[in-house]
Amino acid sequence: MRQHSAMLTLVSAAVLSACGGSGTPGPAVDNSMTRGTLVANPPNLVPIPQASGPALTKLDPVVFKGMLEAAKPGFTQVTGVPKCEISTYYMKYITVGGANEPTNATGAIMVPSGSDPACTGPRPVLLYAHGTTVDKSFNMANLRDNQEATMVAAMYAAQGFIVVASNYAGYDVSSLSYHPYLNAEQQANDMVDSLRAARKAFPVIGAQDSGKLVLTGYSQGGHVAMATQRAMQTTYASEFKVSALAGMSGPYALAMLGDAVFGGAPNAGGTIFTPMLTTSFQKSYGGIYASPSDIYEDKYASGIESLLPGNLSMGELFTSGKLPQLAMFAADSQPAAKPGFEAFFGAGNLVKTSYRNAYVADLAANRCDLNPADPLNCAPANALRKAGVKNDLRNYVPQVPTMLCGGKDDPTVFFISTQATAGYFLAKGLPSAALTVLDVDSAPAGVSDPFAAAKVGFAQTKQAAITAAINAKQDPKQAIASAYHGTLVPPFCNAAARGFFQQVLAK
Numbered sequence: 001m002r003q004h005s006a007m008l009t010l011v012s013a014a015v016l017s018a019c020g021g022s023g024t025p026g027p028a029v030d031n032s033m034t035r036g037t038l039v040a041n042p043p044n045l046v047p048i049p050q051a052s053g054p055a056l057t058k059l060d061p062v063v064f065k066g067m068l069e070a071a072k073p074g075f076t077q078v079t080g081v082p083k084c085e086i087s088t089y090y091m092k093y094i095t096v097g098g099a100n101e102p103t104n105a106t107g108a109i110m111v112p113s114g115s116d117p118a119c120t121g122p123r124p125v126l127l128y129a130h131g132t133t134v135d136k137s138f139n140m141a142n143l144r145d146n147q148e149a150t151m152v153a154a155m156y157a158a159q160g161f162i163v164v165a166s167n168y169a170g171y172d173v174s175s176l177s178y179h180p181y182l183n184a185e186q187q188a189n190d191m192v193d194s195l196r197a198a199r200k201a202f203p204v205i206g207a208q209d210s211g212k213l214v215l216t217g218y219s220q221g222g223h224v225a226m227a228t229q230r231a232m233q234t235t236y237a238s239e240f241k242v243s244a245l246a247g248m249s250g251p252y253a254l255a256m257l258g259d260a261v262f263g264g265a266p267n268a269g270g271t272i273f274t275p276m277l278t279t280s281f282q283k284s285y286g287g288i289y290a291s292p293s294d295i296y297e298d299k300y301a302s303g304i305e306s307l308l309p310g311n312l313s314m315g316e317l318f319t320s321g322k323l324p325q326l327a328m329f330a331a332d333s334q335p336a337a338k339p340g341f342e343a344f345f346g347a348g349n350l351v352k353t354s355y356r357n358a359y360v361a362d363l364a365a366n367r368c369d370l371n372p373a374d375p376l377n378c379a380p381a382n383a384l385r386k387a388g389v390k391n392d393l394r395n396y397v398p399q400v401p402t403m404l405c406g407g408k409d410d411p412t413v414f415f416i417s418t419q420a421t422a423g424y425f426l427a428k429g430l431p432s433a434a435l436t437v438l439d440v441d442s443a444p445a446g447v448s449d450p451f452a453a454a455k456v457g458f459a460q461t462k463q464a465a466i467t468a469a470i471n472a473k474q475d476p477k478q479a480i481a482s483a484y485h486g487t488l489v490p491p492f493c494n495a496a497a498r499g500f501f502q503q504v505l506a507k
Contacts, residue, residue: 028041035095035196036093038198039091039092040091043092057087059087059143064086071150078495079154079491080159084159088108089109089111090139091107091197091201096169096186097176097178098180105166105174106141106172108139108149109164109207110165113206116160123160123161124160125214126156127164131218131219131221134309134317135311136310138171148490151490155491166190168190170309171309178305180280181277189231214242214246216494218250218493219413221248222413233398234396243400245402246402247421249490250406250413251413251417255369255385255392256368257414260416262356262360263360263363264341267411267413270344271324274350275296277384281383285387294355300324307322307323329344330347331349363380366379366380373424373428397429401434401504403496404418404422405493406418407439407488410484410489440458440493441462442455450499453495461491461492465480
């Protein structure tokens, strides 16, 4: 809720300024419900409050470096020292929901400027997709309180990319009552519409588009970025030309991951992701359940459809008893936990054994992933498995340079998703020269390894986390598992993605 309150203050200040408080005319307002409509043009310029002075409407690179280093000493060694000033705009636009119903969403536009050659003239556009969050007030235009937004600004906008970042339908002030989580078609449409809206604003906010477009995102956003590139290649080819794609730790092989979870290897955070998925697919397609109590134990079923995203933090969801932290399945549910996954089976479990039994029976009768070159050549009867296959991205081949980044020990989005997707692309004819697969949790491959810095930096950060856990008399394995997906991997995959984009764009 703190982030939401801060954002309301920021936006209120921007609205007062835009509506003529300084004697200037207000924005042009478009109330049509056409996809890609920018509701107010120009969008709201968001001031960034400073602890030691007035709010800044343009974030100076020196000031930004100070902010980054104060929050996390040494962080600019990973992000690079900011080169550009950043102006951040908050926009509202029209898109569609999971059932193709008209709705709205919000997002951010970050515009670089300044005297450095990286910041002047026409700039490439980076379309960014954010990771999973339970916070309904999540807003990528909030550079003061949103850590992911701050990192994206540092990695890309401060280095000369125009950044467009959707908050997604169902978040912030979107009127959609749910979030179409990992609905590949809807989330791609949402991203397309955010870029359409942003392009309408570019001429009036000083964003000079070079015509080069790159796509990236982390975790959920990795899936969203790849789904968006697929849509731009197959559905919107006459409107968008993508230069490169970088997916980071994404659940691209969604059907495979779902089968792994229900087959006895649940992922960390699964008690959050599963309700988000089932609500998304039920609202989008129907047929996932007649009632949430078909899937969830009675103590969790009531209100679970409106729980996520919401106003409770992840910790509060667990401490309030709204969701269990670990126990996906009952202790005696079969098949038993695979080695290393025992903690996800126990008392107070989320998913009913009867529902898991039906899923597992269908998994045995209708296997997918039998052929790595044709993994979705299967016909599951279970509704949740059908939705997993529908939103699995191993059904096309990108026609642009592609990078897939992650960490081999990720307990949240298993690295096998990256490996299986890369294997599929190669089997279907993507030239190996067009595909880069990066495990940041690996040793540099010699002095010529272009990602040696990311790998070394990750190793050093991981070791520092282990040392800190030991000094605090905590289990270092548990500390690394807790931080791996959300904290350790993202900076290094983003740094590698930026380098990859810069290399592609320089050609």
